[in-house]
Amino acid sequence: MSTPTTTPLDPPRPGYAIGYLTDVEVNDELVEYMVSVEETMREFGGRWLVHGTTPEYREGDLTGDIxxxxxxxxxxxxxxxxxxxxxxxxxxxxxNSRSHIALLEGVPPTYSTRDTIAGLTG
Structure with a gap:
């Protein structure tokens, strides 16, 4: 799937770091990581949106934390x-865990699926 093109006038698109963690061993090292990671985020304007939440499943399942x-x-x-x-x-x-990490670009606040459809069909 292609990403919709942007122009300099488009509102900024947020970025996201998403982690999926399984087999988490809570210990002193993991606590140290949690404190440290928060400190490293500040310089880049990062903020927690979801932290260690187990999903409420509607389709499929995951066995870890998001x-x-x-x-x-x-x-x-x-x-x-x-x-x-x-x-x-x-x-x-x-x-202290098995993790999958992905970095994603979000969509601008004015995004509509019409933008993607136009890129796919036009």
Whole structure:
């Protein structure tokens, strides 16, 4: 699926870091990671949207927890994930859980499915 094109006049698109964690072992290292990750997010405008929430299933199922961090834009999201500060603490998470992490660009507030449909069909 293609991403709708943007112009300089379009409102900014938020960025998101989404984590899906399973086999989480809560211990001192994981607590240290949680404190540290929050500190690393501040510089990039990150804020918790969802933290360690187990989904309420409607279709399918997941066996872990979901974390979503919102950023002002995708460049801030990438900057945070690739920062020296965050890279220095990732191992605290990976030693104590199995995780899948994705960085996503959101849609602007004025987005409509018509935008995507036009890109697909036109």
């Amino acid at each position: 974390v979503i961090i919102g950023f002002p834009d995708i460049d801030s999201t990438r900057g945070w994930y690739e920062s020296d500060a965050y890279q220095a603490v990732i191992e605290l998470r990976t030693r």
